[in-house]
Amino acid sequence: MKRVIFALIAVVMLGAATPKNGYEVGDTVTDFSLKNVDGKMVSLADFKDAKGAIIVFDCNTCPVSKKYNERIIALNEKFASKGFPLIAINPNSPEVSSGDSFEAMVSYAKNKGYRFPYLYDASQAVPTQFGATNTPHVFVLAKDGASMKVAYIGAIDDNASSAADATHRYVEEAVNELMQGKQVTTKKTKAIGCTIKWKAS
Amino acid sequence: MKSHQPQLLALFILLIAGSAIGQTKDLMHLAQLQEQIKGEGDKIQVVNFWATWCAPCIKELPLFEKLNDDRKDVKVRLVSLDLDLDPNVEKVRGFVKRKKIRSEVIILDEKNPNSWIDKVDKDWSGALPATLVINNKTGKRKFVERELHAGDLEKLIAEVQ
Structure with a gap:
């Protein structure tokens, strides 16, 4: 009995010591399958020739996301053809944020002329798996053999209000380094963003 | 009439200076904010990080206003992060x-x-939103990154006692 109690205490303590969920830089990503705004399912495995991917947790409704909209489109234009396609995933629950419904996503992507997947995940399993916290929140992935590993987590750049005044374009710098076969210098950053609208648990 | 002019001028200068001070004291660097929080040892410090563009922030503002009105043992500060997205101070x-x-x-x-x-x-x-509750006397602090609901602030304050 005593041994069981000690084991239980140990489990509880371990749990307390690792409260963070989601990926850290270096972790291997488990593939997902989510519905795109065109109705088709999209997985990482679909991008057979990719050297990596730029995953952006992004939504229709966050003013910070809106401010970064053009910059996200530009990232895809710049890097998709070089083996780093951009994949946007809406992490918000449409039950909590009605502006992030599938229908709203379809018209948003159409209006903005998105040429990259914009994926719907009402279950919020993928943002949970990644440990996404806000929008926009980026995870740059790099192919390592058959798997994809997290190479960068964080912000797009260091100036939300003005792209021209940004002194560090974190995602761009990370992808450029990966393309040159280098280690990513700045692996993790933070920025002001909108909290993901989680379903009431 | 002429003798009044220096006084009027002085009053005018005072008014301008006064309004200038009034307009700049709300703008602050993080280090200054942290100094202020540390400086008030006798009150529980409640710091809410918000922005005018943040819908859940606006929704929870009345909770902080009520706390500010009801509790004399608590100091509430609403820290706007609007300048991150838009440099226009007057909007805030x-x-x-x-x-x-x-x-x-x-x-x-x-x-x-x-x-x-x-x-x-x-x-x-x-x-955003995010809220920090600090008790300088006990050294305890609580940080939460989510929208708060009725009763949450009181719970956080009790946890730092």
């Missing part, structure tokens, strides 16, 4: 005036969020 001041906000509002004057978010709290992703 106009909002505060329109909403008749009674709690102290501070407009954080910082650039490059990655350089200072961890200084507020290591666990903060940078998402």
Whole structure:
């Protein structure tokens, strides 16, 4: 009995010591399958020739996301053809944020002329798996053999209000380094963003 | 008439100086804000990070206003992060005036969020809203990154006692 109690205490303590969920830089990503705004399912495995991917947790409704909209489109234009396609995933629950419904996503992507997947995940399993916290929140992935590993987590750049005044374009710098076969210098950053609208648990 | 002029001039200067001070004291660097929080040892410090563009922030503002009105043992500061997205300070001041906000509002004057978010709290992703509750006497602090609901603030305050 005593041994069981000690084991239980140990489990509880371990749990307390690792409260963070989601990926850290270096972790291997488990593939997902989510519905795109065109109705088709999209997985990482679909991008057979990719050297990596730029995953952006992004939504229709966050003013910070809106401010970064053009910059996200530009990232895809710049890097998709070089083996780093951009994949946007809406992490918000449409039950909590009605502006992030599938229908709203379809018209948003159409209006903005998105040429990259914009994926719907009402279950919020993928943002949970990644440990996404806000929008926009980026995870740059790099192919390592058959798997994809997290190479960068964080912000797009260091100036939300003005792209021209940004002194560090974190995602761009990370992808450029990966393309040159280098280690990513700045692996993790933070920025002001909108909290993901989680379903009431 | 002529003898009044120096007095009028003095009054005029005072008014201008006064309004200038009134307009700049709400703008603050993080270091200044942290100094202020540390300086008030006898009150529980409640610091809410918000922005005019953040819908859940606006929704929870009345909770902080009520706390500010009801609890004399608590100091409430509403720290606006609006300048991160839009450098127009007057937009925030106009909002505060329109909403008749009674709690102290501070407009954080910082650039490059990655350089200072961890200084507020290591666990903060940078998402809004976020709230920090500090008891300088016990040294206890609580940080939450989510929208608060009725009763949440009182619970957080009890946890730092």
